[in-house]
Amino acid sequence: MGTFFFIFFFRSFLFLLLSSSVSSSSRVFPIIPFDEGYSPLFGDHNLIIHSDSQTVHLSLDESSGSGFASHDIYLHGYFSASIKLPSDYTAGVVVAFYLSNGDMYEKNHDEIDFEFLGNIRGKDWRIQTNIYGNGSTNIGREERYGLWFDPSEDVHHYSILWTDSKIIFYVDEVPIREIKRTESMGGDFPSKPMTLYSTIWDASTWATNGGKYKVNYKYAPFVAEFSDFVLHGCAVDPIEHVTNCDNSLQTSETLPSSDVTHVEKIRMDNFRLKHMTYSYCYDKTRYKVPLPECVIDSRQAEKLRKFDPVTFGNGRHRRGKRHHHISKEAASF
Template identity: 85%
Template sequence: MGKGQLRLFLFLFMFCSFLFLVLSSSVSPRNFPIIPFDEGYTPLFGDHNLIIHSDAKTVHLSLDESSGSGFASHDLYLHGYFSASIKLPSDYTAGVVVAFYLSNGDMYEKNHDEIDFEFLGHIRGKDWKVQTNIYGNGSTNIGREERYNLWFDPSEDFHQYSILWTDSKIIFYVDDVPIREIKRTKSMGGDFPSKAMTLYSTIWDASNWATNGGKYKVNYKYAPYVAEFSDFVLHGCAVDPIDHVTNCDSVQSSETVPSDVTQLERIKMENFRLKHMTYSYCYDKIRYKVPLPECVIDLREAERLRKFDPVTFGNGHHRRGKRHHIKEEAASF
């Protein structure tokens, strides 16, 4: 190799290394402080089914015939990055829902906001499913659900599930992979979550809808169903629940909370969606004859979903004798 070729090789090597570092910088829970449970959360219900480990870093939520359980953040938050490592119940978990979500339903009964991660139960031999959804200003009559297969068994080990919420977008992450990005558009109006919310985690019996539209119920022979939580991140602007005033500087917050995905993350997100997305409201021609205005149709996603379910994502016609239930289609897998 001549000197000129060597210099070119070194230049290309250094440039590619620099480019990789730039592209691979990503949102990660490791970039934010992990807090003990008691510092950020308090039990919500089912106290006898909520166990805080002695190290105060890991919590078990369980569901049995007597009750589910849950916890909630001490504070309300307006935007931020919220994350937890979760290990789901193992074995047969049909009808069991584990949720990690933001909501202000206790404060705004008729016009609440919500940002959801929901795990919809599991039947042996089937892929695990996770659902994401949002509501703004009480827009519960409009479902913006998406569902995905997971590329791992979430009951075997902990995996990180994260929500990035800014005034202009919402991004859902599984481990360090962004799986969904919702951009605020003028056409969405108040349907984009915009009021301060509490962070919740719950486990509960959703036999009437969670697994195949309620076909498979919770079987308490396998109880208790135990979900484990750790690596809690609450990185956002806390809001005074009475005065609704933030106690953090908005400029500083905007600098510390990421506001977008990197190019490498976007590639990962596109690949994830093409391989693992099984439902999206934007392509559901039965529920919405015309996609909602914020939907950006990806032809590759449309083609994959059409092949996956030609009734829902194709021409929207039903086979004779079949009925379509909007609630079940929105919530089941």
């Protein structure tokens, strides 16, 4: 009997492994040199492009942070990079990999965010994801997670898939969040052409425990490494904002399937149940009723409620203890 179960579970594991490999290979796109797709954005003296144009270092010191931006603006696509984060004491430091059109639409911009939030020595980096559409910054759709590895020890792959119907965030080819466009979201779903940005900057006012721990420049420079650049999207004319390739981008030949497979769904659910520490959908302090697009998982609700009974429980303070609402501009778990 023991041998039978061993063979059964081994075959199941092998199936999951092979299925995962097939899924990952479907998202292999050409890696481009930095100078073919990007230009420095700010902090030039803190941006180092290696001679082969395959690797870039962004650093933060007392004088400045740094960043770069894509040459083109895109309407939908698959965007990724391998990133190694700064090590040691990184409180107050934020490294970001994101799409935005804030320079073109000051009052109604769209945004899709990967933000990496530094921490004090001995505490792990956290990931925050978020979206805005049509300037909907008054509605926070943040989620935050821990990781199953130390992102400062080696490079890891972070990707964003953006189509007209959904957005998926990936870490090392594992989907960690899927946002489906719903009628109830209206213009809150990002729908205008955007630029891809990567930055490192001082977010002492909010990034670590609501600003309790600031950037300590004793540990500067804080250096983030970027490589394996993929910009596989539909470039849009910056003046006319028109494109002829949007329809073709929905085909399997040009973009990976936007459908999360059964195996990917299992991996995503497992990641979220184990590593997610905050989601707006479960925040009863901010939203007495979850936003319409939220799909509540009872297991996740129970796990988060035990983690923070005020935020994810009844939304009320208990026994006179002081609790603070948490948002992008506030503490990260």
